[in-house]
Amino acid sequence: MADWHWQTWQGRDCLTCDLLQPWPHGFFTRQFWPQSPTDLVGTLAADAAVQRVKQVHGNRVLTPADLPAGQADDPKAEADGLLSDGANQALWVCSADCSPVLIGDRTTGQVAAIHAGWRGTAQAIVPAAVGKMQAQGSRLDDLVVAIGPAIAGEVYQVSLDVAAAVGRTLIAAAPDDDGAVVAALQQWDNSPVRPDATPGKVRLDVRLANGWQLAQLGLGRDQVAIAPHCTFQEPERFFSYRRTGEKQVQWSGIVSRGESPPTGL
Numbered sequence: 001m002a003d004w005h006w007q008t009w010q011g012r013d014c015l016t017c018d019l020l021q022p023w024p025h026g027f028f029t030r031q032f033w034p035q036s037p038t039d040l041v042g043t044l045a046a047d048a049a050v051q052r053v054k055q056v057h058g059n060r061v062l063t064p065a066d067l068p069a070g071q072a073d074d075p076k077a078e079a080d081g082l083l084s085d086g087a088n089q090a091l092w093v094c095s096a097d098c099s100p101v102l103i104g105d106r107t108t109g110q111v112a113a114i115h116a117g118w119r120g121t122a123q124a125i126v127p128a129a130v131g132k133m134q135a136q137g138s139r140l141d142d143l144v145v146a147i148g149p150a151i152a153g154e155v156y157q158v159s160l161d162v163a164a165a166v167g168r169t170l171i172a173a174a175p176d177d178d179g180a181v182v183a184a185l186q187q188w189d190n191s192p193v194r195p196d197a198t199p200g201k202v203r204l205d206v207r208l209a210n211g212w213q214l215a216q217l218g219l220g221r222d223q224v225a226i227a228p229h230c231t232f233q234e235p236e237r238f239f240s241y242r243r244t245g246e247k248q249v250q251w252s253g254i255v256s257r258g259e260s261p262p263t264g265l
Contacts, residue, residue, distance in 0.1 A: 003017075004016070013031055015229070024048075027252045029250055030248070040251055044090060045088065051072070051091050052093070053080070062083070063083050084110045087256055090254070093114060097151035100113070100147075102254045103133065112130075118165070127214075130217055145225070149230065149238055151206070156232070163178075166192070167209075170212050170216065
């Protein structure tokens with residue numbers, strides 16, 4: 001199991017994961033708000049090119065070549081995933097309760113950054129990003145994935161149709177009935193769906209759902225790590241839209257490797 005570590009930069013906390021040790025990366029806390037990726041990139045690699053998108057809760061994954069020039073602080077391209085296409089590119093996503101997912105390829109050095117809420121997960125955005133990495137030469141055995149702080153399943157109440165929409169990405173030939181999909185998932189060990197006392201509701205762990213999607217692609221347990229931190233339950237460190245209703249975010253970023261990898265957190 002991969003270890004997670006708190007790092008400190010100018011007295012503020014940032015989380016890193018051993019799986020991504022070869023790449024400068026970080027899951028930043030609310031303490032860095034309202035700084036943007038342009039402000040934060042210096043904590044990872046001061047000379048890296050900042051890349052980000054306008055997130056829309058979909059499953060579109062772009063490369064920097066797909067983005068308008070000079071859009072670092074005013075993103076115009078709508079997507080929820082970024083895949084590097086060169087060295088020393090800093091890819092960023094923001095989240096409040098959704099799962100920030102950072103991926104590295106140990107052979108090519110390329111990376112991906114993904115914003116995976118329940119809608120993106122129901123559209124299989126993480127498998128879409130992995131597929132795009134494979135199209136650029138990655139092998140599944142070379143990938144490592146860190147799923148950062150997000151709302152935990154024990155506190156994320158959703159309707160049956162939401163849980164079923166996510167569940168249909170995990171069950172082959174899933175039934176049309178939402179309740180049947182949810183009931184089937186609840187029989188799994190380490191299920192992403194938990195019961196809830198309210199009729200028509202369940203608890204959904206989007207982090208685990210993404211972990212299951214990766215496992216079904218063929219990634220081993222030693223290739224995927226899920227951060228042991230919940231945005232809803234740790235208000236001192238994280239914003240949570242479900243907790244406050246306020247549109248505030250924390251950033252997560254990773255820098256693609258070149259011949260001389262930059263150093264940082």
